[in-house]
Structure formats: C-alpha cells, structure tokens
Amino acid sequence: MTQTQGERLIAKWQQRCGLGEWTIRLLLIDAKTLTNGNWGEIHSNDELLEAVMLLPSRRLLREAEQTICHELVHLVNHEQCSLLESVCSGLNARHKTSILGLWATAEERLCNRLARALSNTTQISDPKQFCDEESPLPRGEE
Numbered sequence: 001m002t003q004t005q006g007e008r009l010i011a012k013w014q015q016r017c018g019l020g021e022w023t024i025r026l027l028l029i030d031a032k033t034l035t036n037g038n039w040g041e042i043h044s045n046d047e048l049l050e051a052v053m054l055l056p057s058r059r060l061l062r063e064a065e066q067t068i069c070h071e072l073v074h075l076v077n078h079e080q081c082s083l084l085e086s087v088c089s090g091l092n093a094r095h096k097t098s099i100l101g102l103w104a105t106a107e108e109r110l111c112n113r114l115a116r117a118l119s120n121t122t123q124i125s126d127p128k129q130f131c132d133e134e135s136p137l138p139r140g141e142e
C-alpha cells in the first residue's frame with residue numbers, strides 16, 4: 001500500500017464513520033515496529049482532535065482497509081472510553097484495572113466485528129493483528 005492509497009482509504013472511512021472533525025495522519029512503517037505483531041495502531045489527542053495511524057507499508061490493500069476500519073472504530077468509541085475512565089476514577093486501582101481490562105477486550109472484539117462488516121471482509125487471518133488499546137500520541141508527535 002502506498003501513502004496515497006492509505007490516505008484515500010482513511011479519508012473514505014473517516015467520512016463514513018462520522019469522524020470528519022478529526023485530523024488523521026498516516027505513517028507507513030516497518031511491520032516489525034508495531035507492538036505484539038499488531039497490524040496497526042492509532043494514537044490520538046482528544047483535545048486537538050488529532051490522530052496518527054501507524055500501518056505497515058507491506059500490506060495488501062484489502063487487509064489495510066480492514067485495519068483502517070478497525071482503528072477508526074477505536075476513534076468512534078473514544079468518547080465512551082474517556083467516560084468509563086472518568087467513572088472508574090473513584091475506584092481502587094485493582095478494580096479500575098480489572099474493569100478497564102474487560103472494557104479493552106470488549107472494545108477489540110467490537111472493532112474487529114465492525115471492521116469486518118465495514119470493509120466487507122469475513123475473514124481475519126490473524127484476529128490478534130490489531131492493537132490492544134488506544135494510547136495517547138507519542139511525545140514529539142503533534
């Protein structure tokens with residue numbers, strides 16, 4: 001997948017997912033730099049409504065599109081994640097970690113299901129291909 005192909009796919013699915021207010025940059029990277037063999041990651045800054053999507057450059061377009069959909073569903077779900085973290089702020093650390101862990105697992109399943117539905121793909125060759133969680137923008141990024 002080229003940078004231009006990736007940016008076009010992100011723009012297409014960003015609009016369809018109602019994420020037009022976000023500025024999403026694409027960084028094509030070596031797959032080895034993604035954590036845990038993931039096929040993509042997204043790092044976001046809620047206040048600025050900016051995100052950086054990391055995708056491996058050596059990926060079939062169909063596979064990349066499904067990964068893009070997966071990562072964008074994380075952004076769609078972002079408001080609920082922030083709300084849950086606020087609700088959990090009064091809990092002790094063990095309960096908070098437990099609830100957020102369950103939430104992250106459920107969110108991954110949701111992202112996988114919706115990514116398959118949106119990209120019209122019924123099979124994921126590796127269900128663990130996606131990131132486990134959404135994380136803030138790395139330092140040095142906008």
Ligand SMILES: [Zn+2]
Pocket residue numbers: 070071074108111130131132133
């Ligand atoms: Zn994910």
